[in-house]
Amino acid sequence: MSDHPSQALAAFAAQLRYEDIPPAVMARAEDLMLDWFGSALAGRNGRPVQCIESFARTMGAGPGGGAEVLISRRTTTPLFAAMVNAASSHYAEQDDVHNGSVFHPATVVFPAVLAVAQANGASGRELMTAAVAGYEVGIRVGEFLGRSHYRTFHTTGTAGTVAAAAAVGRLLGLTPERMLDAFGSAGTQAAGLWEFLRDAADSKQLHTAKAASDGLMAAYLAAEGFTGARRILEGKQGMAAGMSHDADPARLTNGLGTRWATAETSFKFHASCRHTHPAADALLQVIVAEDLRPEQIAAVTAHVHQGALDVLGPVVDPRTVHQAKFSMGTVLGLIAQFRSAGLNEFDEAYADPRIVALRDKVTMALDDEVDGAYPARWIGKVTVTTTDARVLRARVDEPKGDPGNTLSRRELEDKALRLARFSAAATDDEMRAVFERIWHIGRTPVVGHFLAPGETR
């Protein structure tokens, strides 16, 4: 059969085996799953998450269905478990991100595969192989769609639908041809617009909820013989034709089987939009080095890439905690005030007059070097002017959480504990039991529930 890019990518996802994945990549995938788990719990009390859980209860089955809604510890069918867990895990802005694709893989991939694995009694290795298939596909689709796509579309919603389809398709054992069908049905459902940012609306969690559940639907339909477009990504009336001006089909198959994009994925350290992290790290560096107090700061310029201006620019006066996570001024203000921009700092202080005052001292400026390196590298550069007229500059080449500056398993556990405590979704003891299970997921014969009681059907 001819091997066009969509087809090659689908065949890769369908044929990926646990043994093909280098141990270091699989270990990183376990790290990513644990990191995701904390984020899934962190969204428990978010109003948009609760709305989606309420909808899932109204429209879904009663108890039974085999898949676990982590925030409520109930079971339902995989469609609704994927939907709610995906909404929840993108709420706290603490889930992982792949820099080159500007795509958040965990929040769409793990909810979909965990739900299906639980419902179908899959093994840990099947679960993790499927997750890696989802990461590898979604990241390449995001890279393929390019920067022009990201200017208007939330790549995690669009590429994420294909990622979830690939992951679930692998778990369902789709043939390469059926996987291509799943891609077709996923790509033609792919959606998610940035317009909501301007109003601090709740769409971000809807995007991940729908990417996970729509991708899952695409894979289930393909298993039933429902066909899809064979060139949904690169075809003349496909995703790139409709939603990108700079798509590069070569990105779809870049290093398949040799380059492991999964392992390029970054953990989030600050509880804010990833576009704020490089500047936050740079500011933290200068504040620590000079031992600056907040009142010594007269002005901060964050030197950023165009994508940061596109996503963060509309947020000038954040009215919610969530919107504040997209405010460069708020993030840098929290760093200046607390030397930390975690969930608690956002929750308690985003509207504090001290933070608002600091926020209004921050401006963003497009920087040619930063923009040129993006999205492959996310360089952080700031210029701080002090009240005594000193001009201080700082830069970081790899923000905290990137592969070259990553979090240890201990740091990941600490982060997950903090996230679970923040929402009171699980006790420390429960979390430690979860950690043990995830660190040994490769030897788990049947992936069961993590927090929900046994099947109540």
Added chain:
Amino acid sequence: MSDHPSQALAAFAAQLRYEDIPPAVMARAEDLMLDWFGSALAGRNGRPVQCIESFARTMGAGPGGGAEVLISRRTTTPLFAAMVNAASSHYAEQDDVHNGSVFHPATVVFPAVLAVAQANGASGRELMTAAVAGYEVGIRVGEFLGRSHYRTFHTTGTAGTVAAAAAVGRLLGLTPERMLDAFGSAGTQAAGLWEFLRDAADSKQLHTAKAASDGLMAAYLAAEGFTGARRILEGKQGMAAGMSHDADPARLTNGLGTRWATAETSFKFHASCRHTHPAADALLQVIVAEDLRPEQIAAVTAHVHQGALDVLGPVVDPRTVHQAKFSMGTVLGLIAQFRSAGLNEFDEAYADPRIVALRDKVTMALDDEVDGAYPARWIGKVTVTTTDARVLRARVDEPKGDPGNTLSRRELEDKALRLARFSAAATDDEMRAVFERIWHIGRTPVVGHFLAPGETR
């Protein structure tokens, strides 16, 4: 409040009352509902429809939920009833179409509102008011998105999501502000690409299934307080920004409350893509006038608009009944052979060597007059060359089924009976009982089930 176009349209939908709708428009809405009902039954045995019904059974509730899946006579929650009925009613290519927007309203609006009306015990007037709200919104969104959108996107999938949200939102009694939220959540889910046509894939029914169920979800979420972008249609990172080059915001509010787009909607007479109908009518005219036998035809040129070339052009060798409905050659071949291109002719003869031979005598040519009038008017023009070298021309200014050349209630009933017989989804007696209920829907205190037994919860 400022009255930007999205907001004005949302306010109109939220505030529309039964008494505001002229009786002639409401009578036409009843015609449209009856016409839709036949289409919903006609898709019963379609493989893609069965796949979606199977998925709905796997992921949905057991019995109960209050909403009726027409093809299987089971009840489920409104989400899944809307999903399956919308898939089914777009299968036979017999559902209605609005010319100016190139949008099929019934297949996304009626499944969504009927499901919710049944589940919530709404009255017939509430149902019909909501349906008209959905038509008026969806048609204007389709017109707004324009021709550039339709070149890559299936408007019935994209505008259809907003239409379903408007209709369900009206039925749920959303305030204008909440309706705007529903628009935001609908528009950011809007999707549907034409790429599937090239492969005769099953996506068309997925698009309508998802438009109806995603729009429904948007409205339910809005009722719970889930917020959406306030300018999802016309905003800088909204639908038009991402998916259109010629969007005109003035179309969104064109004649709200005075121009009734619902009544502009056309019924389909031939069982094929609407883009084939003008030429089919013109060919039928010349064949009847000249009493041409098929073997007298040497060549046929269909003079068409660009949209017909975009949608029908890729279909050169149809491999399925469904794909044949997008083949101008097949449609004109059936007209030449049988003087009819109905469901039975397609089913029995689309691959008949006589039809294939006629198909290969048909070419399409872009026509400036036809293209200039489109999409407001769908002019049909053909040139037929006979084997004895006569050149015959015919034109129709308004194809059969358009408002100025519409179907009577008797013709609509006959069409619905044929559709139900085709799929054996209901007996003639059952259909006649359905007709009585729809013709009196305005006096129905509670919209119940049409074919399913009473609630089995």
